[in-house]
Amino acid sequence: MASITPLSQSQPLYEKTQFTLLKKPQNQFCSIPFSRFTQSSKLSLKKSRMVVVSATTAAEKSNKRYPGEAKGFVEEMRFVAMKLHTRDQSKEGEKEPEGQPMAKWEPSVEGYLKFLVDSKLVYDTLEKIVEKAPFPEYAEFRNTGLERSEGLAKDLEWFRQQGYAIPGPSAPGLNYACYLEELSEKDPQAFICHFYNTYFAHSAGGRMIGRKVAEKILNKKELEFYKWDGDLSQLLQNVREKLNKVAENWTREEKNHCLEETEKSFKFSGEILRLILS
Numbered sequence: 222m223a224s225i226t227p228l229s230q231s232q233p234l235y236e237k238t239q240f241t242l243l244k245k246p247q248n249q250f251c252s253i254p255f256s257r258f259t260q261s262s263k264l265s266l267k268k269s270r271m272v273v274v275s276a277t278t279a280a281e282k283s284n285k286r287y288p289g290e291a292k293g294f295v296e297e298m299r300f301v302a303m304k305l306h307t308r309d310q311s312k313e314g315e316k317e318p319e320g321q322p323m324a325k326w327e328p329s330v331e332g333y334l335k336f337l338v339d340s341k342l343v344y345d346t347l348e349k350i351v352e353k354a355p356f357p358e359y360a361e362f363r364n365t366g367l368e369r370s371e372g373l374a375k376d377l378e379w380f381r382q383q384g385y386a387i388p389g390p391s392a393p394g395l396n397y398a399c400y401l402e403e404l405s406e407k408d409p410q411a412f413i414c415h416f417y418n419t420y421f422a423h424s425a426g427g428r429m430i431g432r433k434v435a436e437k438i439l440n441k442k443e444l445e446f447y448k449w450d451g452d453l454s455q456l457l458q459n460v461r462e463k464l465n466k467v468a469e470n471w472t473r474e475e476k477n478h479c480l481e482e483t484e485k486s487f488k489f490s491g492e493i494l495r496l497i498l499s
């Protein structure tokens with residue numbers, strides 16, 4: 222029987238959380254200690270917690286609204302994510318462009334295969350986590366129609382039939398999958414941030430990248446990774462509503478903690494994206 226493990230007393234942010242932890246972590250390939258991912262961020266989290274607490278108090282006093290708040294929490298997540306794009310990625314981006322602009326990318330099939338293999342590992346992991354649902358609220362995100370694992374499996378099989386050797390997963394995918402597994406058991410707000418960013422990024426910038434790469438090296442072949450059953454905008458809208466509903470039960474501190482995780486989501490996904498050019 223699943224044992225109910227109380228959340229750590231040393232995690233005051235989660236004291237009021239609606240999430241209940243059901244199972245202990247069970248990891249297949251995570252040999253890297255979770256602390257390696259979180260050590261540097263623990264410090265900044267401590268700092269930012271202090272900032273968040275004082276900001277919340279100030280916000281309460283002045284009834285400050287967070288950008289996007291009136292529309293629901295997904296809009297807040299989107300606002301933070303869009304600012305983290307570079308100016309050449311999106312007109313809403315605020316970061317200086319780094320590396321080659323996408324228009325000048327010279328991808329290789331080998332690099333793209335590494336990207337697809339690592340992406341599959343990340344989607345397998347996300348889809349396994351919501352299936353297992355160590356926090357019951359994750360179950361809301363089963364069978365959303367946004368799942369990418371099956372499509373990617375078909376694509377890799379197609380490449381295999383074309384005579385390409387399918388590589389094993391590489392460090393960027395392994396690191397991210399490992400981080401997600403650990404996070405999903407300990408920090409639901411941060412996990413949901415990665416869930417949102419991974420699926421929504423793929424439906425936006427990810428599709429643009431897919432089209433560009435297909436034009437350059439796949440004779441415009443559209444991979445299953447970029448096809449959804451049904452109306453994508455409706456699928457996305459359904460998931461937005463579920464995310465908004467889950468976040469309605471979060472305290473302001475928990476919401477801010479989720480938003481603060483966006484940067485890590487960009488860092489991990491960015492490393493996987495860069496495989497395309499490797």
Ligand code: HEM
Nearest residue numbers: 299302306310311417418419421422425426486487490491
């Ligand atoms: C080369 C890399 C990327 C490009 C070119 C790109 C481009 C874009 C574009 C054009 C949009 C649509 C903006 C709109 O609604 O008008 C978008 C949305 C978005 N991107 Fe990216 N992006 C990239 C990487 C990323 C990464 C690494 C993440 C995070 C892991 C991310 C997260 C998001 C999110 C959450 C949205 C909002 C989607 C929505 O509102 O439905 N993007 N991106």
